[in-house]
Amino acid sequence: MRTEGRAKRLPRAVRERQIMDAAVDVFSRLGFHSASMDEISEVAGISKPMLYAYLGSKEELFATCIRREATRMMEAIASGVEPDQEPDVQLWSGLRAFFGFVGENRASWQVLHRQASTQGGPFAIELTDMRGRAVSLVAALLTQSTKAPATKLEAESLAAALVGAGESLADWWLDHPEEPAGVVAARLMNLVWMGFGDLVDGNVWHPPSRR
Amino acid sequence: MRTEGRAKRLPRAVRERQIMDAAVDVFSRLGFHSASMDEISEVAGISKPMLYAYLGSKEELFATCIRREATRMMEAIASGVEPDQEPDVQLWSGLRAFFGFVGENRASWQVLHRQASTQGGPFAIELTDMRGRAVSLVAALLTQSTKAPATKLEAESLAAALVGAGESLADWWLDHPEEPAGVVAARLMNLVWMGFGDLVDGNVWHPPSRR
DNA sequence: CCTGGTACCTACTCGCGAGTAAGACTACTG
DNA sequence: CAGTAGTCTTACTCGCGAGTAGGTACCAGG
Known part of the structure; x- marks a missing residue:
């Protein structure tokens, strides 16, 4: 023994x-x-x-897990984005960082997205907080760079939709792990930046330079 | 008494x-x-x-709830879409029907989206099934109308992202019920059809006719 | 060798909630 | 009015899992 x-x-x-x-x-x-x-x-x-x-207690433990993983993830994303770049480049960097993190931290992502969002306890607070920061980040990116979303509500809802698309695509990715992170990120980038209207016409978005 | x-x-x-x-x-x-x-x-x-x-049993009861609500919802969407129209019109009708249903059936939506998706039991099957039908619907709409998404995987992942954006926006809407369904639907339509790239330039999508 | 403190364990209590036994009450049929 | 089929209830059993009581092993410093 x-x-x-x-x-x-x-x-x-x-x-x-x-x-x-x-x-x-x-x-x-x-x-x-x-x-x-x-x-x-x-x-x-x-x-x-x-x-x-x-x-x-069990609840405290869970809340601590959420907070730790949420912090790790937000740091990963923030460290990948440079605030002085063009809007599309910022978005692209953020998406790459996000999918990179999810790809290397499946368990963290499961805890954050799938588990925390449904429990109504004190966890929702942690989670909503992080999600809110992500949404604000995107909303700021939008308002800063355009005249289109007139109201605050409009920018926020668009950001919520985008964040949700990212979350959903990350979940989809869990079931199709053979796809590389960059490909998945690029797909979402094309969807939200170009839109189906352009994609139907064959217009796609390209990253500005081969990095 | x-x-x-x-x-x-x-x-x-x-x-x-x-x-x-x-x-x-x-x-x-x-x-x-x-x-x-x-x-x-x-x-x-x-x-x-x-x-x-x-x-x-409790599990059977829950599964039955899922099935009933999922069926109601898919029927609501299907009855709003006419298959012979232009792709953007079809998408628009689907979005309107979807948000209309969610707006009038908050509880159903909660059960379907938030609860069922996290329980790993036999419910996931029901739910995944419905979600799969929705995704296939959108994926078909995409492949049928464009040369852009080359692979089946690509169309499917884009559809997953779109469905996810819809789900997420519906959740956001639960916290902002003062917005009318049509406005929320139109916002998502603009996002996924025009893309941020166009929205930044002030190009927006309009429904083809005042219906 | 004792004294205290920190890491660590076995073995419980106790409430909550899924599922059931056993029957009672009502209504229709002949 | 007996018989029987279907509705409905009270009052349980029983296992599971959160949380704990009350210790034991190991390592300081005196």
């Missing part, structure tokens, strides 16, 4: 990381309600009371 | 309708897991064993 024996007596910070990773994994697979604290503790290689001692 | 006394001894078909309505209501408010059979039976004005006698 010595071989690969349980690593014992780790410091608190390390355990917390392990627990969070296990929690994201389990929540993403089972969803909030179906996930049990017993299973999370098992995956984390730890006993249940430790879980409660370190991360609090 | 005679006043407004409980209506007693109704025939089975009527009770089943009442139960289904109550179930859709409760499921849409609480979600599948948090909804209890006790509450559904209470809302339906009936005792729990009746529920089990008529509609079976």
Whole structure:
């Protein structure tokens, strides 16, 4: 029993990381309600009371997961966008960063999008907050660069639609993982920038320079 | 106690309708897991064993709700679209029908979109099925009318993005109910048909005739 | 060797909710 | 008015999972 024996007596910070990773994994697979604290503790290689001692109740744990993953994702997107560029280039960078993140963090995405959005508890707040930041980002991009969306409401709803299209396409992508991230991102870029009207006529959007 | 006394001894078909309505209501408010059979039976004005006698287990009941609401919605959309028209007109009719349905059936929409999509059980099948039909509808519209989406995969993913944008915008609309359905539909139509590129230049899409 | 503190565990309590047993009440049929 | 088919209820069982009580092992410093 010595071989690969349980690593014992780790410091608190390390355990917390392990627990969070296990929690994201389990929540993403089972969803909030179906996930049990017993299973999370098992995956984390730890006993249940430790879980409660370190991360609090189930709801607190879930909210902490949401916040951590949401922050990671928003940072990934923000780091990919340069604010002084042309609107289409900014949008393109954002889409690439977004799909890149989702591709490399499937579990995080499941937790964020599928699970958090349906639980009505304190999670919705975290999630709505992040989603709101994303929508504002896009809405700002729109209003800043055009005279078309006259009202604030209009820009916001268009941004909501775009964000939703991105989320939905990311979900679709989970079922078609053979497609590379760049291709999926480009497709959405064409849809929202050119529109079907142009695509029908064979007009497509190209990134400004081969980077 | 005679006043407004409980209506007693109704025939089975009527009770089943009442139960289904109550179930859709409760499921849409609480979600599948948090909804209890006790509450559904209470809302339906009936005792729990009746529920089990008529509609079976909780899972069966939920699946039945999904199927009923999905059918209603697809019929609403199909009845609004005429297959021999121009692609943009078809899309426009579909969008109007969709938002019209959601606007008048908030609870149905909640059950269909928010609840069913996250439960991994047999419901996903029902839901994925309906969603698939919607996506196929749009994908057919695309391939039929253009040379742009070369691959089947491409058309399908674009359709998924469009459907997702619609779903997301419908969710956004739930939080901004003061907007009329037609305005929201027109906004999405502009986004996906014209694209931001055109909208930035002030080019908008107009319905072909004041109907 | 004791004293305290931190990591860690086994083994519970306890409420909630799915599902059921067993029968009662009503209404129609002959 | 007996018989029977269908409606409807009260009052349970029972498992699952959140949260906890009450310890044990291990490592400081004195």
